[in-house]
Amino acid sequence: RQTGTVETDAEKHDVEYLTPISIGTPPQDLIVDFDTGSSDLWVFSTEMAAKDIKGQAVYDPNNSSTSEKLQGSTWQITYGDGSSSSGDVYLDTVTIGNLTVPNQAVEAAKKVSDEFTDDPNNDGLLGLGFSSINTVQPTPQNTFFDNVKKNLDTPLFTTDLKHGAPGSYNFGYIDPAAYIGNISWTPVDNSQGFWGFTSPGYAVGTETLRNHSISGIADTGTTLLLLPKSIVKAYYSEVQGAQYDSSQGGYVFPCSPTPPDFVFGVNNGIVTVPGDMVLYAPIDSANQNCFGGIQSDTGIGFSIFGDVALKTSFVVFDAGGLQLGWAAK
Numbered sequence: 001r002q003t004g005t006v007e008t009d010a011e012k013h014d015v016e017y018l019t020p021i022s023i024g025t026p027p028q029d030l031i032v033d034f035d036t037g038s039s040d041l042w043v044f045s046t047e048m049a050a051k052d053i054k055g056q057a058v059y060d061p062n063n064s065s066t067s068e069k070l071q072g073s074t075w076q077i078t079y080g081d082g083s084s085s086s087g088d089v090y091l092d093t094v095t096i097g098n099l100t101v102p103n104q105a106v107e108a109a110k111k112v113s114d115e116f117t118d119d120p121n122n123d124g125l126l127g128l129g130f131s132s133i134n135t136v137q138p139t140p141q142n143t144f145f146d147n148v149k150k151n152l153d154t155p156l157f158t159t160d161l162k163h164g165a166p167g168s169y170n171f172g173y174i175d176p177a178a179y180i181g182n183i184s185w186t187p188v189d190n191s192q193g194f195w196g197f198t199s200p201g202y203a204v205g206t207e208t209l210r211n212h213s214i215s216g217i218a219d220t221g222t223t224l225l226l227l228p229k230s231i232v233k234a235y236y237s238e239v240q241g242a243q244y245d246s247s248q249g250g251y252v253f254p255c256s257p258t259p260p261d262f263v264f265g266v267n268n269g270i271v272t273v274p275g276d277m278v279l280y281a282p283i284d285s286a287n288q289n290c291f292g293g294i295q296s297d298t299g300i301g302f303s304i305f306g307d308v309a310l311k312t313s314f315v316v317f318d319a320g321g322l323q324l325g326w327a328a329k
């Protein structure tokens with residue numbers, strides 16, 4: 001039985017976290033977005049039109065002695081932010097850190113939307129959601145984690161995303177040096193293919209937790225913390241000068257003073273998003289006004305605990321116990 005670890009780097013403003021993987025023989029190195037909110041491993045490839053590739057590394061199945069085309073299989077995915085991609089499928093060897101899966105479904109892109117073309121550092125996505133929502137047709141394929149988990153000491157992975165600093169994904173073990181205090185555990189609802197859970201409540205600043213169930217997903221592939229409109233409104237009502245700016249598509253507020261912390265419950269514990277993490281990014285060159293890291297989940301149907309929430313914590317994605325563990329660090 002094995003364990004593994006791989007470093008992940010924060011892009012500017014922690015908009016996404018990019019992690020190296022190797023595909024094929026000899027190994028082709030790509031850097032991709034590990035996404036617990038989806039379940040396809042897809043990469044830029046030599047099957048794309050040259051105009052859609054702007055700086056990304058590409059997978060060339062013809063340059064791998066271990067690639068095997070999954071005849072007749074195709075995939076197509078559209079994400080919550082409207083971005084999309086599609087293509088065909090190969091089985092090939094995929095290595096992350098010291099962990100190797102010999103016959104991983106690698107979804108080679110033939111088309112990607114402009115959001116991906118215009119993101120030069122991101123060579124694709126590696127889904128860490130449940131394989132039930134893999135988009136390959138006619139036969140959905142397993143995620144890397146689902147394929148590797150039988151070889152792991154224990155079927156879990158952990159995330160340790162950081163603000164503007166390299167973090168890590170660990171597979172098969174909980175590193176006691178990576179967190180402080182106790183881990184708060186909460187059951188996972190994977191019926192929609194996501195790492196879903198329900199938080200019992202929230203607080204703004206130092207107030208006591210308000211009882212207000214928040215059902216959402218732990219999603220490393222979403223940048224912000226997207227919550228019910230009523231909670232977002234309650235939070236920004238306590239932020240000086242905050243207002244909803246339709247041109248920016250969300251709440252903005254003066255970058256100073258630092259806004260209050262946002263706290264959400266996880267079972268009997270709490271997770272604190274420090275006010276300076278709610279200051280997501282300046283919207284003007286003078287850094288006068290900032291776009292909020294907490295925005296509304298309207299229209300999605302559930303809340304999304306994205307990177308703004310995840311980077312405050314050490315989080316255990318436990319497929320064995322079907323539970324999420326959150327700890328301070």
Ligand SMILES: NCc1ccc(-c2ccco2)nc1
Nearest residue numbers: 037079083115116119221222
């Ligand atoms: N939540 C999945 C996801 C992840 C990344 C992206 C993306 C778009 C452009 C670059 O990256 N879109 C959606």
